[in-house]
Amino acid sequence: MQKKIEEIRKSQGKLLVKNVKYSWDNIPYYKQKMKEAGLKPEDIKGLEDIHKLPFLSKADLRYHYPYGLIATPLDNVVRFHSSSGTTGIPTVVPYTKRDIELWAELNKRCLETVGATHKDIVQVSYGYGLFTGGLGLHYGAERLGAAVIPTSSGNTMRQIKILKDMKTTTLACTPSYALMLSEVIKSNEMKVDELSLKRGVFGAEPWSENMRKRIEKGLGLEAFDIYGLTELCGPGVGIECSEHNGLHTWSDHFIVETIDKDGNKTDVDGEGKGELVFTTLQREAMPVLRYRTKDLSWITWEECACGLLHPRIGRITGRSDDMLIVRGVNVFPSQIEEVLMELKGVGDHYQIIVDRDILDKLMIKVEVTNEIFSDSISELISLEKEIKKRLFEMLSLSVDVELVEPGQIPRPEGKAKRVIDLRKDM
Amino acid sequence: MVEQISVFIDNRPGRLAELCNIIGKNGVDIRALQLVEAGEFGLVRMITDNNEKATKLLKDAGMSFRKGEVLGVLMDDRPGSMGLIASILSEASINIEYAYAFITKIEKKAILILKVSDLKKSIDVLKSSGVSILENI
Incomplete structure (x- = not known):
């Protein structure tokens, strides 16, 4: 076994060397970054040299919006996706025809790993569009030869009717939407055995074991965590096997490392804890070298009972930055602050509260200062509405806004605790 | 006022x-x-x-x-007086945004507090109809 793993890591090294050369030759910014680090492509001889490479961050990708990091002529690009919920400058990710095919292959593998075959009926209730979830699973399921029902997200009653009438066996959506489906099924006095579901592939937001139990019971299926990032391709980077003890990441497509908050590599021979860092090995349109995900987890090459030799990452336990994932949308507290600061008299004291009822809820408490307070209820209500509207425009998420008295938001040690995430124990 | x-x-x-x-x-x-x-x-x-x-x-x-500033009006504590005041304002196309009323220590008198769209005009029309406007309560 150990020998096999060594072989895999060796071939990862070979792909890395190739990819570094490819990136140097085709992406001027990568070349510049490597030069600044005193590196030439020949300095990367194998996996053991990966630590020499500079990191790539989300800021790098945004800085080069939209086409700055594309390694191929634009003619060869057949698709773009973009990350959700970001403001101003989004992260645009290009795909060549081959990138699309390989991405479909990764999702096919994920579906196979959870036991799906060409005989299955796969309902894709992830959003279709710029978001990678819908099309990623769609192509994977089609490549598997399964029958795909591309419902996309929303319209819950229709989703349930299709689940029931068309005897869907495999459901793909966000975990919170799966939970919502199960709650609606329950409240409509439908029974789980009216459904034919066997398994669900749930991702794009963090979820817990408790939530897994609730979804599994509510929908009568086995729930699997799927991992992915737009910057790496989308869903399909990692998948849980039936052991439910970590997510296998495809070693022929990605190198995964862990680092500490100062950027020091914490994994030794591929085993470690910290922020996950990914390097793609086969992407053409936009390879990424040492992309910092800000997701905190662990990695291991330890033998898995399922027999797959691909290394596992743990479920994401947190973030190394302050980004929140709310209903699959990336939300930075700074975006909310920006909206509040634009409004006169608002913004000094606010609090962001995230909770999960069935779906995630984002609530902003704003202190009403003397400056914005008026004697008119309707003016206060329109202020609330205005804040909601602007936040929606910024985040594409509906947000609850609550006006509170001055001094009601706690200021421990004189500084307000801006974000309270109550979903931790869900 | x-x-x-x-x-x-x-x-x-x-x-x-x-x-x-x-x-x-x-x-x-x-x-x-x-x-x-x-x-x-x-x-x-x-x-x-x-x-x-x-x-x-x-x-x-x-x-x-x-x-x-709001409008304070002293009125008789009997059926119809509040309606009368509202009608006077309405005839002058003045909108009442909110109002609240309470009785006072003065026998058979009540006080009506009004937030109106045009304070000065309200005072004029009410005074010319013989309604007492209060300066304080």
């Missing part, structure tokens, strides 16, 4: 008590009060016998408030 203080408060148990105690324990008498709720928050409108002191107390307590 009467001076009124509006205070923003959270809509939760105890807040009105706390507000009233800030005022009352410092010897300021609340002559009239209206509490309005709008979901998560509420609004208290009040007229005190010492608005200067009351606003200082509110300021010290760190509350959000605003002073404003």
Whole structure:
């Protein structure tokens, strides 16, 4: 076994060397970054040299919006996706025809790993569009030869009717939407055995074991965590096997490392804890070298009972930055602050509260200062509405806004605790 | 014209008590009060016998408030008098944004507090109809 793993890591090294050369030759910014680090492509001889490479961050990708990091002529690009919920400058990710095919292959593998075959009926209730979830699973399921029902997200009653009438066996959506489906099924006095579901592939937001139990019971299926990032391709980077003890990441497509908050590599021979860092090995349109995900987890090459030799990452336990994932949308507290600061008299004291009822809820408490307070209820209500509207425009998420008295938001040690995430124990 | 203080408060148990105690324990008498709720928050409108002191107390307590002018009308405490006043204003195309009324120590008299769209015009039309306008209550 150990020998096999060594072989895999060796071939990862070979792909890395190739990819570094490819990136140097085709992406001027990568070349510049490597030069600044005193590196030439020949300095990367194998996996053991990966630590020499500079990191790539989300800021790098945004800085080069939209086409700055594309390694191929634009003619060869057949698709773009973009990350959700970001403001101003989004992260645009290009795909060549081959990138699309390989991405479909990764999702096919994920579906196979959870036991799906060409005989299955796969309902894709992830959003279709710029978001990678819908099309990623769609192509994977089609490549598997399964029958795909591309419902996309929303319209819950229709989703349930299709689940029931068309005897869907495999459901793909966000975990919170799966939970919502199960709650609606329950409240409509439908029974789980009216459904034919066997398994669900749930991702794009963090979820817990408790939530897994609730979804599994509510929908009568086995729930699997799927991992992915737009910057790496989308869903399909990692998948849980039936052991439910970590997510296998495809070693022929990605190198995964862990680092500490100062950027020091914490994994030794591929085993470690910290922020996950990914390097793609086969992407053409936009390879990424040492992309910092800000997701905190662990990695291991330890033998898995399922027999797959691909290394596992743990479920994401947190973030190394302050980004929140709310209903699959990336939300930075700074975006909310920006909206509040634009409004006169608002913004000094606010609090962001995230909770999960069935779906995630984002609530902003704003202190009403003397400056914005008026004697008119309707003016206060329109202020609330205005804040909601602007936040929606910024985040594409509906947000609850609550006006509170001055001094009601706690200021421990004189500084307000801006974000309270109550979903931790869900 | 009467001076009124509006205070923003959270809509939760105890807040009105706390507000009233800030005022009352410092010897300021609340002559009239209206509490309005709008979901998560509420609004208290009040007229005190010492608005200067009351606003200082509110300021010290760190509350959000605003002073404003409203119309105070002395009317007979009998059926139909409030309707009469509203009709006079309506005929002059003046809109009443809100109003609250209470009875007084003066026998058979009640006081009506009005927030109107045009304060000066209201005073004129009411005075010319023989309605008594109050300067304080």
